[in-house]
Amino acid sequence: MTLDAGKVRSYARKLGIDSPQQLEILYRKRIRVPETMSVGVVRKAWNGECVDKGPARKLADCLGLNDFLPLLHTDPEVSPWGRLMADDSLRARFLQFVPKAETDLRLVRLESGSREDGLPRVALNAAWFLFCSGRRDQEVFLLIRSHDRFVQLAPVEGEHFVNRLEGAGLRYPTQGSLEFESADGKGWRQFVAVRANRIPMPSRGPLTGYDLTLSELDQLALRLLAPVQGRLDLAVDSFEFVLDS
DSSP, X not given: OBBOHHHHHHHHHHTTOOSHHHHHHXXXXXXXXXXXXXXXXXXXXXXXXXXXXXXXXXXXXXXXXXXXXXXXXXXXXXXHHHHHHHOGGGBOOOEEEEESSTTOTTTEEOOSSSSSSOOOXXXXXXXXXXXXXXXXTOEEEEEXXXXXXXXXXXXXXXXXXXXXXXXXXXXXXXXXXXXXXXXXXXXXXXXXXXXXXXOOOOOBOTTTOSEEOHHHHHHHHHHHHXXXXXXXXXXXXXXXXXXXX
Protein backbone atom coordinates (compact mmCIF):
# COMPACT_ATOMS: atom_id res chain seq x y z
CA MET A 1 0.00 0.00 0.00
CA THR A 2 1.08 3.62 -0.43
CA LEU A 3 1.11 6.23 2.32
CA ASP A 4 0.54 9.90 1.61
CA ALA A 5 4.00 11.48 1.87
CA GLY A 6 2.47 14.84 2.67
CA LYS A 7 0.56 13.41 5.63
CA VAL A 8 3.64 11.52 6.87
CA ARG A 9 5.72 14.71 6.80
CA SER A 10 2.96 16.76 8.38
CA TYR A 11 2.63 14.44 11.37
CA ALA A 12 6.43 14.27 11.63
CA ARG A 13 6.72 18.09 11.75
CA LYS A 14 4.27 18.15 14.66
CA LEU A 15 6.97 16.22 16.54
CA GLY A 16 9.73 18.59 15.41
CA ILE A 17 11.02 16.19 12.74
CA ASP A 18 12.00 17.75 9.42
CA SER A 19 13.89 14.97 7.63
CA PRO A 20 13.69 11.19 7.02
CA GLN A 21 16.98 10.83 8.89
CA GLN A 22 15.46 12.32 12.03
CA LEU A 23 12.38 10.14 11.63
CA GLU A 24 14.56 7.05 11.28
CA ILE A 25 16.29 7.89 14.57
CA LEU A 26 12.89 8.12 16.28
CA TYR A 27 11.73 4.88 14.64
CA ARG A 28 14.81 2.95 15.79
CA LYS A 29 14.47 4.31 19.32
CA ARG A 30 10.72 3.70 19.60
CA ILE A 31 10.62 0.28 17.93
CA ARG A 32 14.07 -0.73 19.20
CA VAL A 33 15.46 -1.67 15.81
CA PRO A 34 19.16 -2.71 15.85
CA GLU A 35 21.56 -0.56 13.86
CA THR A 36 22.36 -3.59 11.71
CA MET A 37 18.75 -3.86 10.51
CA SER A 38 17.45 -1.57 7.79
CA VAL A 39 14.30 0.48 8.23
CA GLY A 40 13.29 1.08 4.64
CA VAL A 41 9.74 1.93 5.69
CA VAL A 42 10.86 5.39 6.81
CA ARG A 43 12.41 6.37 3.48
CA LYS A 44 9.56 4.82 1.51
CA ALA A 45 6.86 6.53 3.57
CA TRP A 46 8.66 9.87 3.41
CA ASN A 47 8.80 9.61 -0.40
CA GLY A 48 5.31 8.17 -0.92
CA GLU A 49 6.48 4.71 -2.01
CA CYS A 50 4.79 1.36 -1.31
CA VAL A 51 5.19 -0.04 2.21
CA ASP A 52 3.97 -3.14 3.99
CA LYS A 53 1.16 -2.94 6.53
CA GLY A 54 3.20 -4.14 9.55
CA PRO A 55 5.97 -1.52 9.29
CA ALA A 56 3.37 1.15 8.41
CA ARG A 57 1.56 0.42 11.67
CA LYS A 58 4.82 0.77 13.61
CA LEU A 59 5.63 4.02 11.84
CA ALA A 60 2.17 5.36 12.70
CA ASP A 61 2.82 4.50 16.34
CA CYS A 62 6.04 6.54 16.19
CA LEU A 63 4.04 9.48 14.87
CA GLY A 64 1.58 9.26 17.77
CA LEU A 65 -1.22 7.55 15.81
CA ASN A 66 -3.24 4.49 16.76
CA ASP A 67 -3.15 3.15 13.20
CA PHE A 68 -1.81 4.01 9.75
CA LEU A 69 -5.27 4.86 8.35
CA PRO A 70 -4.83 8.65 8.80
CA LEU A 71 -1.68 8.36 6.63
CA LEU A 72 -3.43 6.80 3.64
CA HIS A 73 -4.27 8.69 0.48
CA THR A 74 -7.89 7.56 0.78
CA ASP A 75 -9.42 8.66 4.05
CA PRO A 76 -11.52 5.77 5.46
CA GLU A 77 -14.07 8.33 6.64
CA VAL A 78 -15.07 8.99 3.02
CA SER A 79 -14.19 5.67 1.37
CA PRO A 80 -16.87 2.99 1.84
CA TRP A 81 -14.35 0.18 1.34
CA GLY A 82 -12.00 1.85 3.81
CA ARG A 83 -14.80 2.10 6.37
CA LEU A 84 -15.64 -1.56 5.88
CA MET A 85 -12.02 -2.60 6.42
CA ALA A 86 -11.50 -0.27 9.40
CA ASP A 87 -14.67 -1.19 11.35
CA ASP A 88 -13.44 -3.26 14.29
CA SER A 89 -17.00 -4.23 15.20
CA LEU A 90 -17.15 -6.32 12.00
CA ARG A 91 -13.90 -8.19 12.63
CA ALA A 92 -14.23 -11.93 13.17
CA ARG A 93 -11.99 -14.97 12.87
CA PHE A 94 -13.43 -17.15 10.13
CA LEU A 95 -10.74 -17.24 7.41
CA GLN A 96 -7.93 -19.80 7.31
CA PHE A 97 -5.09 -20.04 4.82
CA VAL A 98 -4.19 -23.73 4.43
CA PRO A 99 -1.03 -24.85 2.60
CA LYS A 100 -1.52 -28.10 0.70
CA ALA A 101 1.21 -29.77 2.76
CA GLU A 102 1.02 -28.26 6.23
CA THR A 103 3.97 -30.32 7.45
CA ASP A 104 6.30 -28.80 4.85
CA LEU A 105 8.02 -25.94 6.70
CA ARG A 106 9.17 -24.51 3.39
CA LEU A 107 5.62 -23.48 2.56
CA VAL A 108 4.84 -21.35 5.61
CA ARG A 109 7.24 -20.30 8.31
CA LEU A 110 7.27 -17.77 11.13
CA GLU A 111 10.54 -16.02 11.85
CA SER A 112 10.95 -14.58 15.33
CA GLY A 113 12.79 -11.29 15.45
CA SER A 114 14.58 -11.64 12.13
CA ARG A 115 12.09 -9.66 10.07
CA GLU A 116 10.91 -6.09 10.52
CA ASP A 117 7.28 -6.89 9.73
CA GLY A 118 7.00 -10.18 11.66
CA LEU A 119 4.65 -11.67 9.03
CA PRO A 120 4.54 -15.33 7.98
CA ARG A 121 6.70 -16.27 4.97
CA VAL A 122 4.99 -18.32 2.26
CA ALA A 123 6.83 -19.99 -0.61
CA LEU A 124 6.02 -18.54 -4.01
CA ASN A 125 5.42 -22.03 -5.41
CA ALA A 126 3.14 -23.14 -2.56
CA ALA A 127 -0.17 -24.85 -3.35
CA TRP A 128 -2.97 -23.80 -1.01
CA PHE A 129 -6.67 -23.40 -0.35
CA LEU A 130 -8.82 -21.25 1.93
CA PHE A 131 -11.30 -22.34 4.57
CA CYS A 132 -14.14 -20.12 5.80
CA SER A 133 -16.39 -20.89 8.74
CA GLY A 134 -19.92 -19.62 9.21
CA ARG A 135 -23.56 -20.70 8.92
CA ARG A 136 -25.30 -22.65 6.20
CA ASP A 137 -26.30 -20.55 3.17
CA GLN A 138 -24.05 -17.63 4.06
CA GLU A 139 -21.86 -16.33 1.22
CA VAL A 140 -18.25 -15.13 1.14
CA PHE A 141 -16.40 -12.59 -0.96
CA LEU A 142 -12.67 -13.30 -1.26
CA LEU A 143 -9.83 -11.31 -2.73
CA ILE A 144 -6.05 -11.28 -2.65
CA ARG A 145 -4.31 -7.94 -2.47
CA SER A 146 -0.82 -6.98 -3.61
CA HIS A 147 -0.31 -3.37 -2.51
CA ASP A 148 -2.58 -1.43 -4.90
CA ARG A 149 -3.80 -4.45 -6.89
CA PHE A 150 -6.99 -6.26 -5.85
CA VAL A 151 -7.82 -9.63 -7.44
CA GLN A 152 -11.22 -11.27 -6.86
CA LEU A 153 -11.05 -14.91 -5.79
CA ALA A 154 -14.75 -15.43 -5.05
CA PRO A 155 -17.26 -15.42 -6.48
CA VAL A 156 -15.74 -16.59 -9.78
CA GLU A 157 -16.93 -18.88 -12.52
CA GLY A 158 -16.15 -22.59 -12.22
CA GLU A 159 -17.59 -25.82 -10.89
CA HIS A 160 -15.34 -25.98 -7.83
CA PHE A 161 -15.48 -22.26 -6.97
CA VAL A 162 -18.59 -22.20 -4.81
CA ASN A 163 -18.85 -19.25 -2.41
CA ARG A 164 -21.98 -20.34 -0.52
CA LEU A 165 -21.61 -22.37 2.68
CA GLU A 166 -23.43 -25.69 2.63
CA GLY A 167 -22.70 -26.30 6.30
CA ALA A 168 -20.61 -24.74 9.05
CA GLY A 169 -17.58 -24.39 6.79
CA LEU A 170 -16.49 -23.88 3.20
CA ARG A 171 -13.32 -25.19 1.54
CA TYR A 172 -12.32 -22.91 -1.32
CA PRO A 173 -11.97 -24.26 -3.92
CA THR A 174 -14.11 -27.28 -3.06
CA GLN A 175 -11.58 -29.54 -4.83
CA GLY A 176 -7.93 -29.15 -5.72
CA SER A 177 -5.67 -26.26 -4.76
CA LEU A 178 -4.70 -22.81 -5.95
CA GLU A 179 -1.28 -21.32 -6.70
CA PHE A 180 0.14 -17.82 -6.69
CA GLU A 181 0.90 -15.95 -9.90
CA SER A 182 4.69 -16.15 -10.15
CA ALA A 183 4.68 -13.22 -12.57
CA ASP A 184 3.59 -10.94 -9.72
CA GLY A 185 6.83 -11.70 -7.90
CA LYS A 186 7.57 -11.81 -4.20
CA GLY A 187 6.44 -9.40 -1.49
CA TRP A 188 3.52 -8.47 0.74
CA ARG A 189 0.11 -10.05 0.13
CA GLN A 190 -3.20 -9.99 1.95
CA PHE A 191 -6.23 -12.24 1.75
CA VAL A 192 -9.48 -10.41 2.56
CA ALA A 193 -12.73 -12.24 3.29
CA VAL A 194 -16.18 -10.72 3.71
CA ARG A 195 -19.02 -12.95 4.93
CA ALA A 196 -22.70 -12.07 4.69
CA ASN A 197 -26.10 -13.64 4.09
CA ARG A 198 -25.75 -12.45 0.52
CA ILE A 199 -22.76 -11.04 -1.36
CA PRO A 200 -24.01 -8.50 -3.95
CA MET A 201 -21.04 -9.03 -6.26
CA PRO A 202 -21.16 -10.63 -9.74
CA SER A 203 -18.92 -13.58 -10.54
CA ARG A 204 -15.69 -12.94 -12.39
CA GLY A 205 -14.34 -14.99 -15.26
CA PRO A 206 -11.83 -14.99 -18.12
CA LEU A 207 -13.95 -12.60 -20.17
CA THR A 208 -14.40 -9.98 -17.46
CA GLY A 209 -11.00 -10.42 -15.81
CA TYR A 210 -10.40 -10.80 -12.10
CA ASP A 211 -8.87 -7.43 -11.17
CA LEU A 212 -11.01 -5.05 -9.14
CA THR A 213 -10.95 -1.27 -9.01
CA LEU A 214 -11.36 0.71 -5.80
CA SER A 215 -14.58 2.07 -7.26
CA GLU A 216 -15.99 -1.47 -7.57
CA LEU A 217 -14.93 -2.24 -4.00
CA ASP A 218 -16.58 0.96 -2.80
CA GLN A 219 -19.82 -0.04 -4.54
CA LEU A 220 -19.72 -3.46 -2.88
CA ALA A 221 -19.08 -1.89 0.52
CA LEU A 222 -21.98 0.53 0.09
CA ARG A 223 -24.35 -2.35 -0.61
CA LEU A 224 -23.04 -4.36 2.33
CA LEU A 225 -23.15 -1.41 4.73
CA ALA A 226 -26.66 -0.34 3.75
CA PRO A 227 -28.78 -0.31 6.94
CA VAL A 228 -30.94 -3.41 7.27
CA GLN A 229 -33.07 -3.88 10.38
CA GLY A 230 -31.69 -6.59 12.63
CA ARG A 231 -28.75 -7.31 10.37
CA LEU A 232 -26.02 -9.19 12.25
CA ASP A 233 -24.54 -11.30 9.47
CA LEU A 234 -21.76 -9.06 8.12
CA ALA A 235 -18.19 -10.00 9.09
CA VAL A 236 -14.68 -9.25 7.80
CA ASP A 237 -11.42 -11.15 8.22
CA SER A 238 -7.97 -10.98 6.65
CA PHE A 239 -4.61 -12.74 6.58
CA GLU A 240 -1.32 -10.99 5.79
CA PHE A 241 1.86 -12.70 4.67
CA VAL A 242 4.94 -12.29 2.53
CA LEU A 243 5.60 -14.33 -0.59
CA ASP A 244 9.19 -15.52 -0.47
CA SER A 245 11.43 -17.92 -2.32
